[in-house]
Amino acid sequence: MSKQAKIDTRIFKRLLKYAKPYRGLLITAFFCTITLSLLSPLRPKLIGDIVQEYVVSFQDKAQFLKWILIIGGMLFLEGILQFSSSYFSNLLAQSVIRDIRKKVFEHITTFRMKYFDKTPVGALVTRVVSDIEAISEVFSSGLIDILGDLLVLTVVLLFMFLENWQLSLLALIPIPILILATRIFAKAMRKSFQQESTAVNRLNTFVQEHLTGMNIVQLFGRQKQEFDAFEEANKTHRQAHINAVWAFSIFFPVVEFLSSLSQAFIIVWAAFYVSGMDITDPKLFGKILSFTMWVQMLFRPIRMLADKFNILQRGVVRAERVFEIMDMDEHVQASGTITDCDFQQAIRFTNVSFAYNEEEWVLKNINLTIEAGKTVAFVGATGAGKTSIVNLLSRFYEYQKGDIFIGETELRAIEMNVLRQNIAIVLQDVFLFSDSIHNNITLGNPSISRAEVIQAAQAVGAHDFILNLPDGYDYQVGERGGVLSVGQRQLLAFIRAYVYNPHILILDEATSSVDNESEALIQRATEQLTKGRTSIVIAHRLSTIQAADTIIVLDKGEIKEMGSHEELLKNEGLYHRLFTMQFSRT
Numbered sequence: 332m333s334k335q336a337k338i339d340t341r342i343f344k345r346l347l348k349y350a351k352p353y354r355g356l357l358i359t360a361f362f363c364t365i366t367l368s369l370l371s372p373l374r375p376k377l378i379g380d381i382v383q384e385y386v387v388s389f390q391d392k393a394q395f396l397k398w399i400l401i402i403g404g405m406l407f408l409e410g411i412l413q414f415s416s417s418y419f420s421n422l423l424a425q426s427v428i429r430d431i432r433k434k435v436f437e438h439i440t441t442f443r444m445k446y447f448d449k450t451p452v453g454a455l456v457t458r459v460v461s462d463i464e465a466i467s468e469v470f471s472s473g474l475i476d477i478l479g480d481l482l483v484l485t486v487v488l489l490f491m492f493l494e495n496w497q498l499s500l501l502a503l504i505p506i507p508i509l510i511l512a513t514r515i516f517a518k519a520m521r522k523s524f525q526q527e528s529t530a531v532n533r534l535n536t537f538v539q540e541h542l543t544g545m546n547i548v549q550l551f552g553r554q555k556q557e558f559d560a561f562e563e564a565n566k567t568h569r570q571a572h573i574n575a576v577w578a579f580s581i582f583f584p585v586v587e588f589l590s591s592l593s594q595a596f597i598i599v600w601a602a603f604y605v606s607g608m609d610i611t612d613p614k615l616f617g618k619i620l621s622f623t624m625w626v627q628m629l630f631r632p633i634r635m636l637a638d639k640f641n642i643l644q645r646g647v648v649r650a651e652r653v654f655e656i657m658d659m660d661e662h663v664q665a666s667g668t669i670t671d672c673d674f675q676q677a678i679r680f681t682n683v684s685f686a687y688n689e690e691e692w693v694l695k696n697i698n699l700t701i702e703a704g705k706t707v708a709f710v711g712a713t714g715a716g717k718t719s720i721v722n723l724l725s726r727f728y729e730y731q732k733g734d735i736f737i738g739e740t741e742l743r744a745i746e747m748n749v750l751r752q753n754i755a756i757v758l759q760d761v762f763l764f765s766d767s768i769h770n771n772i773t774l775g776n777p778s779i780s781r782a783e784v785i786q787a788a789q790a791v792g793a794h795d796f797i798l799n800l801p802d803g804y805d806y807q808v809g810e811r812g813g814v815l816s817v818g819q820r821q822l823l824a825f826i827r828a829y830v831y832n833p834h835i836l837i838l839d840e841a842t843s844s845v846d847n848e849s850e851a852l853i854q855r856a857t858e859q860l861t862k863g864r865t866s867i868v869i870a871h872r873l874s875t876i877q878a879a880d881t882i883i884v885l886d887k888g889e890i891k892e893m894g895s896h897e898e899l900l901k902n903e904g905l906y907h908r909l910f911t912m913q914f915s916r917t
Contacts, residue, residue, distance in 0.1 A: 342647050342654060346469060349427045356423040360475050363416035367409060368482035372490050372628060374405055379621030416475065424470035431653065432463050438657055444727040445687065446659070453536030458656050461531055462649040469646035477639045480632035487629050494621065501596045502626050505589035509633055512589075516582040516641075523574040528648055530568040537564045590630035597622050667745045674753045674834035675703050676738030678724070678865065683733035685719055693719045695888045697733070701881075706866040708876035710909065711885035717869045719888075721837050724867070725754050755833035759840035761820040763812030768797060769804040771812070772827045779830050787829040792855045793822040829860055836866045873910050882906065 350357055381398045436459055491499040541557055597619060678701040685694040694716045701707045709717040722728045723735065726747065735742040742750070763771045772787070773779040784804065788794040796819060800806040812820045828836060838857065854875065860866070870876045877896040884892035884899070884906045891905050899906035 342650050343469075343643075345654065346427075346466065346647075346650055349430055350423060350470065352430070353423050353426050356419050356426070360416050360419040360423060361478065363412045363419065364475050364479035365482060367412040367416060368479045369486055370405060370409060370412070371483060372486040372625065374402065374409075375621045375624035375628065376490055376494075377402060377405075378624065379618060416479070417471075420475045421467075421471045424467040427470055428463050428467045431466065432459060435459055435463065435653060435657055438659075442659070443729070444722065448687075451536040451540065453539035454532050455656075456539060457532045457535045458653055461535070462528070462653050465649040466646045466653065468642045469650070472639065472642055474643065477643065480639065483628060483632045487625050487632075491622065491625050491629075494618065498597065498618075498622060502593045502622060502629075504596060505592045506633075509586065509589050509630075512582060512585050513633070519574075523571060526571040526574060527568075527645075528652065530564075530571040534564050534568045537561060586630060586633065590626065593626045593630065597626065667743055667747060667750070669740060669745045670749050672740050672745050672749065672753075673738060674865075677702050678835070679736040680720075681734045681736070683723070683730050683735060685723055685728065685730040685732075687719075687728070693888050694723075694730075697888075697890060699883060699890060699893070701865060701867065703865050704863060705880040706861050706868060706878070708868040708870060708879035708882045709885055710870065710873060710876065710882060710906065711891075712909075714887075715885040716888040717885055718839060721756065721839055721867065721869065724835075725756060725837070726750060752831075753834045754837065755828035755831050755835070756837040756839060757821070757824045757828050761812065761817075761824040763808050763815070763820055763823065765808070765810045767802075767805045767807055768800070768823065771808060771823060772830060774827070783830055784826065787826045790859050791822060791825045791829055792859075793819075793826055796822070825857075825860060834864060836860055836864045838866070838868045838870075840869055840871060884909075 377398070381395070381402070439455065439459070488499070491502065537560070541561070680697045680699050683694060683697040684692055686692045697720070709720060711717055719728070723730050724742070726742065729743075737745070769781065769784055772784050781804065785794060788797055797804055797806070808815055808823075812823070815823070838860075857868075857875075868876050868879060876882060880895070881893060882896060882899055883890055884904075886905060892899055892902065894902070900910065
């Protein structure tokens with residue numbers, strides 16, 4: 332067995348494990364398929380016998396009518412079985428992919444931010460939606476149908492050889508050519524499916540990125556260039572599908588030709604090689620009719636088998652990509668077990684160093700203590716390491732050297748959910764879901780009432796602007812909150828932080844992109860939120876952090892200065908220079 336075949340077998344077995352909870356559906360679909368496979372080949376035999384006994388002589392009309400009704404009943408039963416097999420196999424398929432999709436999405440939500448930094452969103456969307464949808468075909472029109480087609484082939488061949496083994500061998504002469512054509516077809520299709528999967532991934536990624544960044548495309552007049560790039564990606568996607576169509580276009584005519592050739596051999600046998608028999612003999616006529624129908628039933632499953640094997644192959648190719656995601660160990664190691672940590676204690680960084688990429692240190696030997704209930708501000712040039720400290724504290728990234736403590740408890744010893752439930756972050760770029768204002772504030776938490784949301788909005792100073800919206804707290808904010816201003820989105824983020832009542836509050840550039848009026852509201856919201864909480868503020872606007880208990884100046888990942896606003900100005904160091912430059916620009 333080749334290496335690729337071993338991989339396919341392993342992935343297929345893994346897929347089957349997801350069908351175990353739905354054994355009833357699987358067994359029902361198999362039963363219907365097996366019954367249908369046994370019943371269908373019997374029909375040509377009966378039709379041939381009816382022709383032999385009743386059609387040519389047509390003497391017993393009552394018996395003829397009875398057999399006609401039997402054949403009609405068989406056709407009706409076959410229809411019921413086909414419906415049941417299709418319904419239950421598709422129900423099984425949708426149940427399986429629902430479970431896989433839930434597991435994949437749940438797994439992705441545990442990944443650390445570093446993974447999302449290097450992985451396009453469109454690629455993940457393809458995995459969670461398109462690839463998993465393709466997996467459904469393994470169960471709905473792949474596995475069970477293949478079993479049915481194989482069984483039909485076996486039963487048809489059995490009937491043919493029992494009826495006349497010489498004629499059966501004659502009818503099977505084209506089969507070796509068909510087997511060879513099928514192998515070539517399957518190989519071509521696997522290659523085209525891989526190309527198709529890559530092209531779909533590339534196209535989804537391109538569309539997602541460019542729709543999200545459409546304002547940049549239009550602002551810089553890049554519509555023509557980006558359309559040309561899209562056209563190239565679309566062309567590759569089209570070519571991948573054409574390759575598959577090309578293979579189908581050749582294979583199916585070959586199958587039809589070989590099927591016709593097999594039927595021609597039967598006719599030749601009937602015309603030239605049956606000595607001593609009259610061609611009008613009803614027994615001969617019925618036998619030819621049965622064999623003609625059996626040949627059609629024989630070649631149809633072979634043709635469909637090639638198609639079904641390719642569907643199975645495509646599902647396995649897509650499943651391989653999905654399982655790659657599921658097998659990734661990209662999540663933050665949630666090894667902490669402590670759930671009763673007191674977060675009203677000092678936060679202590681001891682010799683902490685951190686790099687996003689190996690040895691490219693973003694933070695170097697950080698030593699500092701943030702007292703409980705105090706407000707500490709971090710300032711510095713872009714790339715100084717301010718946001719990295721926040722990422723480490725919330726465990727979006729893992730530090731490589733040193734330790735971070737809350738009181739005497741090491742950060743990584745705290746259970747992940749407990750840690751994040753006690754930390755709230757208000758970012759510069761506020762993300763809002765395409766939902767109501769209320770749901771964006773509560774994030775769907777049923778324990779937070781509308782009254783608590785209103786109280787928080789009043790405390791932050793955003794209640795009036797929300798009431799002025801058409802539906803108030805039920806107003807739909809659109810994708811990413813696009814119908815609201817930057818300042819309004821920031822205020823909603825402050826309300827969100829307020830209702831979750833965190834012990835540690837982090838404000839990351841929360842006022843850097845808002846106008847003066849919104850900044851005044853946000854300053855009020857900041858005062859309300861920081862009362863009695865350990866607060867960490869990152870700001871470019873130094874005017875917003877002058878009241879902080881401690882200001883820490885970072886430069887190239889190192890702490891250069893530390894003290895209050897007045898103390899740092901007196902030192903006339905880096906902070907003084909930053910403040911003077913900003914003030915002079917103002």
